[in-house]
Amino acid sequence: MFAHISKWFQGDVALIQAANPLLVLSVILITGYIFNRLARKLHIPTVTCQILGGVVLGPYVLNLFVQNAYTSFVPITNFALGFIGLTIGSHLDFRKLHNAGRRIAFITLADAIITPVVVFFSLQLFTNVSLEASLLISAIAITTAPSSTLHIVREKRAKGIFTKTLLAVVALNNVITIVVFYTVYYFIYYITSTSHVGIVAIIIKPLLLLVESIIIGSVVGYAVIYFTEKRKTRVSFLVMVMMAVIITVGTAETLHLSGILSSLILGMVISNFSKNKNTLFGAFKDIETEVYTLFFVLAGTHLDFAAIKIAGSIGFVLILSRLFGKTVGSTLGAWLAGSTDTIKKWIGIALYPIAGVAIGLVLLIENNELLSIYSSEITSVVLTAVVVNELLGPILTGKALQKSGEVDKNRLRLMDFIQEEFIKVDMQSDNKWDALAELTEFMYKTHKCHEISLEKLKNSFIEREKQVSTGIGNNLAIPHAIIEGGPKIRCVIGISKKGIKFDAVDDKPVHIIFLIATPKEHYDRQHLQVLSNIAKIFGQHPHIKKQMLKANTPEEVFEILQTEEVEELNPFFED
Structure with a gap:
């Protein structure tokens, strides 16, 4: 025994040679807890500290367990990746992204084009890596780690346009990564195995993989919706979502598809079509800390x-080439989309993390008989990027979120409806009745008002407006109505540059409209405070109105409404 401990001190062997998986699990969780506390004291991202905790457990520091002791947790790692894919997919809510599509598409495509091109030519010009290996590495370089990004966003409690853009870009980025990688993968596979290149097969196979992943995620997603809405099963939502992730990942992995991509589709389906989506996604909150801890500490080992x-x-x-490509590509995409300066400046460094998907693609190369000849070149190079970026990437993502001003904003506040997806900048109506109809339809679509019909919602605003005009002067109108049911106060913001005849108290045309629907149970001091604070924003700060009328996109209006003057009149309920 003493001889064994002596060898352990010298770093020759692991301390425990045959550990029970439950012991390993407990040590991982305890390590995660300790390094989680350490992260708070050092004010660095938890994910970075938990990965460092795994490094401490692993062969380079304490070397507590033999390396294969961690292999029994592969199913847990796959489940965690599926959970991360599900959560990332939940942010592809078309209702929230309907007026952000141009920005997200330009940033994603510019990143997906420029990053691999920069990486490929850098490897060809400055190294002796083969052409085939350079192509595969360049495809892998596109990916941004969804796990690290999501964890940092959750930890920072970030919310806003930058955060929404980042999560949507990361989701689409990984879809594109998998499609591009498999295109390159099959191209090299065919030129290596045959004398001619099957162009149709090269194009069709990656698309087929994507379609199969969409089918798996969609079928499981609609099954979840059916059992939670139609059959109203008594199974808890947590168990239901866990089963959905396990079935999705298990089926995808069995068919040699991407578990994280299929889970991403699952999350997207639930987010867009389930009435219980908030409850379903919220069910994971009780276990997400443990899932993340296991995943990141294991990643460190x-x-x-x-x-x-x-x-x-x-x-x-x-x-360095990936860092340059990510920065230039995403910044160029933001510039082409006409994004705000905040997104142009900080979106690049937020996309640096690289981890799980990259490692999975490397393993795919190693397991292919024809392509494994390139694995010696690829594995060490990609893992170097993973090591450096998993330790530094989350810090940079956290820095970007901090600079965007969106940290600690994911909390309930008085006017929680001030979000990009609820802003309409191109109103076409000429009179108040048409304006009410136009904005009511916009509210019904963006807020998904399931508890009331569109006609009833319109009539509520019309009846209230007939009593007395809600055009309060200074080019502002705040039409409002009390409705039956609904979870909270809802509001949309409409802007008309030409002005709308609204019978305002000062007879001036209205350019800015806040349309508010309040459920009966919320018609109390909160409702009156919302009306009062909206009036104060424009009464005390007339420059905000001028800036809003100059804005060309909902994104710009949202940025204007995040200024310090507005923040003071839109308090968080926790404060």
């Missing part, structure tokens, strides 16, 4: 620092 030595300068060429 697998980090191979020897890869940095093997890869040498090639690994750092990948890191």
Whole structure:
């Protein structure tokens, strides 16, 4: 025994050679808890500290367990990746993204085009990596780690346009990564195995993989909706969602598809078509800390620092070229989309993390007989990027969220409806009745008012407006109505540059409209405070009205309404 401990001190063997999986699990959770507390004290992202905790457990520091002791947790890791895919997919809510599509598409496409091009030519110009390996590495370089990004967003309690854009871009980024990688994968596979290139097969196979993942995620997603809405099963929502993720990942992995991509589709289906989506996604809150802890500490135990030595300068060429490509690509996309300065400046560094998807694609290359000849070049280089970016990437993502001003904004506040998706900047109506109809339809669509019909909602506003005009002067109108049912106060903001005849108290045309629907049970001091504070915003700060009328996109209006003057009149309920 003493001889064994002596060898352990010298770093020759692991301390525990045959550990029970439950012991390993308990040590992982305790390590995660300790490093979680350490992260708070050091004011660094929890994910970075938990990965460091895994490094401490692993072969380079304490070397507590043999490396294969962690392999029994592969199903848990796959489940965690599925859970992360589900959560990322939940942010692809078309209702919330309906007026952000241009921005998200331009940033995603620019990143997906420029990053691999920069990485490929850098590897070809500055290293001796083969053409085939360079193509595969360049495809892998597109991905941004959804796990690290999501964890940082949750930890920072971030909410706003930047956060919404980041999560949507990361989701689409990983879809594109998988499609591009498989296109390159099959291209190299065919030129290696045959004398001719099957162009149709190269194009069709990646698309078929995407379609199959969509089918799996959609079928399971609609099954969840059916059992929670039609059959109203008594199974708890937590169990239902866990079953959905397990079935989705298990089916996808069995068919050699991407579990995280199928889970992403599952999350997207639930987010867009389930009436119980908030309850379903909220069900995971009780266990998400443990899931993240297991995932990131385990990731730390697998980090191979020897890869940095093997890869040498090639690994750092990948890191620097990818960093440059991500920064230039996403910034260019934001510029082409006419995004705000905040997004242009900070979206690039928020996309640096790289981890799970990249490792999965590397393993795919290693397991292919024909492509495994390139794995010696690829594995060490990609793992070098993973090691560096998993430790530094979350810090940079956290920095970007901090600079965007959206940290600690994911809390309930008085006017929680001030969000990009509820803003309409191109109103076409000429009179108040048409304006009420136009904005009511916009509210019904964006807020998904299931508890009331569109006709009843319109009539509520019309009846209230007939009593007395809600055009309060200063080019502002606040039409409001009390409705039956509904979870909270709802509001949409409409802007008309030409002005609308609204019978306002000062007879001036209305340019800005806040249309508010309040459920009866919320008609109390909160309703009156909302009306009062909206009037104060424009009465005390006339420059805000001028800025809003100059804005061309909902994104710009949202940025204007995040200024300090508005923030003071839109308090958080926790404060």
